[in-house]
Amino acid sequence: DTGVSQDPRHKITKRGQNVTFRCDPISEHNRLYWYRQTLGQGPEFLTYFQNEAQLEKSRLLSDRFSAERPKGSFSTLEIQRTEQGDSAMYLCASSLFLSVLATSTDTQYFGPGTRLTVL
Amino acid sequence: GNSVTQMEGPVTLSEEAFLTINCTYTATGYPSLFWYVQYPGEGLQLLLKATKADDKGSNKGFEATYRKETTSFHLEKGSVQVSDSAVYFCAVGANSKLTFGKGITLSVRP
Numbered sequence: 001d002t003g004v005s006q007d008p009r010h011k012i013t014k015r016g017q018n019v020t021f022r023c024d025p026i027s028e029h030n031r032l033y034w035y036r037q038t039l040g041q042g043p044e045f046l047t048y049f050q051n052e053a054q055l056e057k058s059r060l061l062s063d064r065f066s067a068e069r070p071k072g073s074f075s076t077l078e079i080q081r082t083e084q085g086d087s088a089m090y091l092c093a094s095s096l097f098l099s100v101l102a103t104s105t106d107t108q109y110f111g112p113g114t115r116l117t118v119l
Numbered sequence: 120g121n122s123v124t125q126m127e128g129p130v131t132l133s134e135e136a137f138l139t140i141n142c143t144y145t146a147t148g149y150p151s152l153f154w155y156v157q158y159p160g161e162g163l164q165l166l167l168k169a170t171k172a173d174d175k176g177s178n179k180g181f182e183a184t185y186r187k188e189t190t191s192f193h194l195e196k197g198s199v200q201v202s203d204s205a206v207y208f209c210a211v212g213a214n215s216k217l218t219f220g221k222g223i224t225l226s227v228r229p
Contacts, residue, residue: 035217040221043217093217097215108217112161
């Protein structure tokens, strides 16, 4: 059973450069989420997709951040003009959403994360 | 918005000790509640969950009960092992998003 995978696992970049991360969800999952985790904190929600559609973006997601899921499978998260404050672990998760009638939040399964360091 | 408050850490216990990690939440509607665990060098793993009031989630000897009246979801284990050393996160799920607490580091010594 293949879980959520993320690439790269580590990225070091200089301030002002653009970076792109990739996430491959569990194959049958239709929802994909991005979170950001800084040292000593829990993950914070950034955005999520259902199939190709981006359904919600957090106000944490500035204009320098963009996410796509073009074919409803893998997703990319791009950060333009990186700043030192962008240094964090970027986590991807996926879930199987079955019905708008569901009364509980579907379980999200997380990947190993991409650790970004901006110098 | 939703929020989760976890007790301050870190926590250090001897093997076979009893564990309680407190978690309280604020949320509107009917949230689901989760505990995730992060072992050293690994990603977040779901430990257990509960989807409605009075539900008890359990896994690997850990238990937590969804208490709506006290808005709590405390994690317990009767006898911890060295292999339980990890960071534990409580989370509330609502409107398709998870809101996490800060996490607490548990160290179990032999």
